[in-house]
Amino acid sequence: MTQTIAPRVRTLVLLLLAVTGALLAGAAPASAHAALTGSDPGQGAVVETAPAQVSLTFSEQIAVSDDAVRVLDPKGERVDKGDPANPSGTTYTVRLLSGLPDGTYTVAYQVVSADSHPVAGAFTFSIGAPSETTVSASAQASDDGLVGMLYGFGRYMSYAGFVVMAGGAAFVLACWERGSGVRAVQRLVVSGWLALTAATLGLLLLRGSYTGSGKAADIFDLSLLGEVLQTKTGAALVSRLLLLAAAALFIAVLFGAYDKREDEEKRDLTFGLAIGGTVVAAGIAASWAMSEHASQGLQPGVAMPVDVLHLLAVAAWLGGLTALLVALYRAPASTPLGRDAVQRFSRLAFGSVVTLVVTGVYQSWRQLGSWSAFTDTRYGQLLLGKIALMVVLVGIASFSRRWTARLAEAAVPEAREEEKQPAGAVPEADGAGEGGEERAAQLARQRAAVESARQKRLRDADPGRSGLRRSVLAEAGVAVVLLAVTTVLTQTEPGRTEQEARAASSTASPAAAPTGQGTAAVTLNMPFDTGGEKGKGVVTVDLDPARAGDNDVHVYVEGPDGQPVDIPEVKLSFTLSAKDIGPLPVVPDRITTGHWSASGVQIPMTGDWKVEVTVRTSDIDQVTVSKNARIG
Template sequence: MMKTLTTGRLPALLGMLLAALLCAAGPGAATASAHAALTSTDPADGSVVPTAPRQVQLTFSEGVLLNGDSLRVLDPQGARVDEGKPSHVGGRSGTAAVGLRAGIGNGTYTVAWQAVSADSHPVAGAFTFSIGAPSKTTAKVATAKIDPTVDTLYGVGRYAAYAGFVLLVGGCVFAGVCRTSRAVQRVAVGGWIALFASTAALILLRGAYTTGKGPGSVVDLSLISDVLATKPGAALLSRLLLLSAAAVFLAVLFGSYTREDDDRTAGERRDVAYGLAIGGAVVAIGLAATWAMAEHASAGLQSWLAMPVDVLHLLGVAAWLGGLAALLATLWTGEAIPRAAVRRFSRIAFTSVCVLVATGLYQSWRQVGSWGALTGTEYGRLLLIKVGLVTVLVGIAYFSRRWTQRLTDRTEPKKPKAAAKAPRNNGASPERAAQLARQQAALTKAAGQRHRDADEGRSGLRRSVLAETAVAAVLLTVTTLLTGTQPGRSETEQKEAGAAGATSPATAGPAEVKIPYDTGGTNGRGTATVRLDPARSGNNTLDVTVTDPTGRAVEVPELDVSFTETQQKIGPLRTALKHIAPGRWEATGFQLPMAGAWQLTLTVRTSDIDQVTEIGNVKIN
């Protein structure tokens, strides 16, 4: 049986839980891969055309947002030959095109592209085509790489925004339908503060996040202006405006409306309640829509239906998980809560679960697309984890309902007497008087806790709700990771597009290079095995395994891999490596623009001061 937690142990438990969540959220944010897959180009990657085209056109698996430098076309000497601003073809958001200058000569041209997916994630890559005949080129192309610090801060901000929304909406629903109290007010107001602060931080970080710049650029006014001109930026700004209305709503909900000693009639209070319900629903729906209009739901299949479904899903999550937090806060303070109020929340939670199941099934079908993607993609595996956590949460909720049935509405108990009275002052010094007052307060608090824990029904309910809240916090982390992970359907389309665009025979296999290294420090020797699959121009999967001299997988603090085409002087091209297992890193969707002999540069750091860079070669078909 679980022992009853004391108030002194609760902060330690919450601190450990918060640390675990930050550890889970930090690296997860950095693993977000490209969400818009490049499916075709005109001219085609690696093709030779007889005459210069009027424009270069790209087609993506979903909509992208463009800026003035989204498409750059470089001639064999590395000079830009594109003309005008990039634009969508025929108003289709899944396309991008830029014109070429008249009179450009023969040779090999490099196209570097960088955009933002319609679901707010940055994407980039490069490819080549030739006019007349291939030639040597000095074009240097480096794909944008998200700064690790910015990436981590942006991921934490996204998690804090989701958590704040859940606490704000769930706390207000609990206060309006079940019971309000000082503890519930702290939950709702704390959610408002977290959501407001994280949204403001995301606006500042967004420009650096999408352009690959460092933390110092977060106060760049030009970047902030560019962010606010995009759909994700407009959504964040709308969220801040809605939070201003939410602040007024909170003031009324927890202000004069909740006072039991006001002189309003029952009809007047009912009118205010209806007004609060309508106003709160409008604000909550608006806040949820700021996610739906800027992330996965706004791009891809059936976006007209996916966005309202996503809004319902978010509201269901908030009413359930935020209400849990409000119920836990009420139970933990020992405030009297009627059995009827707990039952009302139980009905809200059950309705929320039904909404989550219905909307979750649709979202899963839309984002995963196939049974194979459910286990064969990162998005699918995270979704399975989320389903497992929801199942655990529902199981714990079953025990909470059993404890609810054992609750009895008691008359308000008399305040417990302290175990001992503090000695009188008797002319003692102010310091001694303050010490005696603290002792009296501690005795009264301890007596109150004993009285609270003596109620078996409420103690059991408090323990089960605490367990539900802990699982809910982990569930919220997984949900945040899902919104930053490439959907399974999109990843499958990207792989199919890469396979369709490959020009080498289907029998060509992956390339593997073993690179020994020695950083000179303790445990500084080992071998890195770099595997590139299918080792063709276009999309590739990069897999790096690091082992010690005995062949055992080892961890290293830092690992970086880049590719350079020395003859054409393209690169170095890099991609973010995701740590997937001890001693193993992986990157999917890594694009190499052309076939040829590429130089592989490996940098390994084994301590704060021990680092080495080794060179290898790999053949790209």
């Protein structure tokens, strides 16, 4: 919620657009997730003699295990020997057995990029001439399976826990000192600490399986845990746990000794707690920055402090918003949330929003590098979604600002009403006679209960407070979704890396056409109907030269009138059920209206292949159509 955001938002937006344009126009190459940028032999290449080794070149340094790179012959038998080596830079090699026969070989790799994310893939090359192969060139993605889902959930809970813990404590110190004695606020901050601690322990246990086999049975493998502790990510998680111990001490002081001090004494202690809390929170935020996207690629020395500042601003805004919501709904009548506290949070929230936007612009330039990456990459599309949620959140905040003003105006008549009303209809006790002390204590409790109920009734009758509750609740709902999108972004390959990988693939030398194979293209016409508006049409797939090995794929989408139409997404997959191969996914690039293309599509063997095309005509309308094609 931001009290002063409305009059300043236009200038802020214009400034940010100018800065964003300048940054994206002058972007230099960089990477975060590792991507395969080259190999020897190349993808789909046909070599005359068996190579002595296979080399893979990535966009950044990677961590490799003994089983990180596997080379399989057409029968699925391993033909690599020894552990992968790193002879220079970002190139990694694995030696091959001598005397390999002709045929198609599959190279599968599963490594961990320097920013902690697992990267997997596979490709084929041939010796002499392409041949049939029994190997399914599939790769395990980090978000596949139970372990991947648990790891993603753990990441979300760790971010949410940090936001609630750090933001709730900041709200008490900076906006509402009396909130340190409110039980609901105490429970909120402690719950954030517990969630972050439990999620960190869970990520530590899941890490070995997540970057390796992906099997749930390996979660409690102590040998894998030992290997994780020797990695950068493992060290970051352990550091986070140690800092959480310091955070527990901070929380104990905040809701213990600090709460028991008088107002004058609290002011003296607030500065010390603010410094200590900021140091601990920055250290916890650094455990993400030093092991993920910010630690790799362009300008890591600048990116890591910026990332820490970004996370602290997120916590101050969204965590403070959560604490404000709890205070509005759960604060006791004896400790009401005053208008001054709400206005102080407005100023804190505005400063956080400005910090988020400035640091976010820098991060966007660093991770995308071009305007086209906003729409051509998954990272850019998610980032656009995050920006849209931010705009919605700021829009709701403007309504909260109006209710804050009304809350301030309503404070004067509320005070007058309190002066007019009696403290309660409970008779005074004379304290005389037997049991007079007990009677006096009982009447005192009754008067306190009546007074508390009266204050709560007056507080709840305030339309400004009721409107503020609703708008803050709406903000909190959007914030939950925003945090989920942010979590997915941290696990997504940045747009720079994705575009670099595409460029490397498109510039790779095409495979030589094997002797004796036909070169006739295959054309498949498939009508589709997604059920939505303008959801009917025909998708045409051209596969050239329709043989085992390297192929070019062109996809054309036309409406019922035969005219080319644009749709949000087209995806293909190839399956050879007779050999239990596939589905092999293909995501073509958009060329022009109604035309998509993909080059270097590897078909490992001849046979009757099932070609499936998924056509999406809107955010919710899509359909998958298929046809069989004889390849080779």
